[in-house]
Amino acid sequence: MRIFYSPRCQEYWLPGHPEAPGRTLRCYELLKSRYPFAEAKGCSEEDVLQVHSPKHVQRVRERQFYDPDTPALQDVYRYALLAAGAAIQAMEETRQGGAGFSLMRPPGHHSSGQPKGFCYFNNIGVAAARAVRRGERVAILDIDGHHGDGTEALFLRNDHVLYVSLHQYPAYPGTGARSIDNCLNYPLAPGIGDLAYLTELENSLRQIQTFKPDLLAISAGFDTYQKDPLLHLDLSLEAYPEIGSQIRSLNLPTFAVLEGGYSPDLPRCVDSFLQGWQGTRMPE
Ligand SMILES: [Zn+2]
Numbered sequence: 001m002r003i004f005y006s007p008r009c010q011e012y013w014l015p016g017h018p019e020a021p022g023r024t025l026r027c028y029e030l031l032k033s034r035y036p037f038a039e040a041k042g043c044s045e046e047d048v049l050q051v052h053s054p055k056h057v058q059r060v061r062e063r064q065f066y067d068p069d070t071p072a073l074q075d076v077y078r079y080a081l082l083a084a085g086a087a088i089q090a091m092e093e094t095r096q097g098g099a100g101f102s103l104m105r106p107p108g109h110h111s112s113g114q115p116k117g118f119c120y121f122n123n124i125g126v127a128a129a130r131a132v133r134r135g136e137r138v139a140i141l142d143i144d145g146h147h148g149d150g151t152e153a154l155f156l157r158n159d160h161v162l163y164v165s166l167h168q169y170p171a172y173p174g175t176g177a178r179s180i181d182n183c184l185n186y187p188l189a190p191g192i193g194d195l196a197y198l199t200e201l202e203n204s205l206r207q208i209q210t211f212k213p214d215l216l217a218i219s220a221g222f223d224t225y226q227k228d229p230l231l232h233l234d235l236s237l238e239a240y241p242e243i244g245s246q247i248r249s250l251n252l253p254t255f256a257v258l259e260g261g262y263s264p265d266l267p268r269c270v271d272s273f274l275q276g277w278q279g280t281r282m283p284e
Pocket of ligand 1: 144145146221223259260261
C-alpha cells in the first residue's frame with residue numbers, strides 16, 4: 001500500500017477549529033516508518049468540475065461562500081485541489097494493482113452544491129467519478145461517523161455507483177435516515193458500540209458484494225471512535241482492525257480517503273484500520 005500525502009495540507013487552519021493541521025501531521029509521524037509515502041499532487045479544475053458546478057468551483061476559488069463550519073481561508077482552493085488530487089492518486093494506485101490511501105485534509109464527503117461541514121470539494125467523489133467515466137462500477141463505503149450527504153447527492157440514481165453509509169443518526173447533517181435508490185443508509189443510534197456496529201457493517205458489505213463493483217472506494221472517517229468530541233458511536237480502538245479486515249475480506253480493488261476523526265487518538269485509529277485492511281495486523 002502507498003500513502004499519498006503532502007505536508008502542505010497542514011498550512012491552513014482557523015484556530016480553535018476541530019479540523020486542525022495536527023490531525024494529518026500526527027498520522028504522518030506515526031505511519032511514516034511503516035508504509036511507503038508518495039507526494040500528493042493537486043488535480044485540475046476540470047477534475048473537480050466533473051462533480052461540482054462551475055459556480056461552486058468559482059466560489060471556492062474566489063472565497064465567496066459562507067458556512068460557519070467551513071471557513072473561506074486564504075488559499076483554501078489550492079488545498080482543496082490538493083486533497084482531491086491525492087484521492088485520484090490513491091484510486092489510480094489501486095487501479096494499477098496496488099492499494100492507495102490518501103492522508104490529506106480537508107475532508108470532502110459533505111460537499112456537493114456548496115462548501116459545508118469542513119468540506120470544500122468532494123475528494124472521494126472526484127476520484128470515483130473518474131473511474132465511472134471509464135465505465136467502471138464503483139461502490140463507495142462511507143465509514144465516517146457522519147452521513148456523507150454530499151457524496152449521496154453526487155451519485156443518487158447513478159447506475160454505476162452504489163453508495164453505502166454507516167453513520168450516527170440523529171446527528172449532523174441530519175440526512176441519511178433511510179435508503180434512497182442506489183444510496184443505502186445505515187443510521188445508527190448513539191452509543192451503538194463495537195459489536196452492533198460490526199454486525200451492521202457486515203450487512204452493508206453484503207450489499208456491496210451483490211452490486212459486484214469493479215472498484216471499492218472507502219470514505220475513511222474515524223469520528224466513530226469513543227473519544228471523538230463530535231459524535232457518540234462509541235467504537236473502541238479494537239473495532240478498527242476488524243473494520244479493515246472485513247473490508248479486506250471482500251477481495252476487491254480498494255482505495256481509501258481520509259475524512260473526519262477529531263480525537264487525539266486519530267493516528268492510532270488510522271493505523272489500526274490500515275493494519276486490518278492490509279492484513280498486517282501487529283501485536284500491541
Ligand atoms: Zn465525520
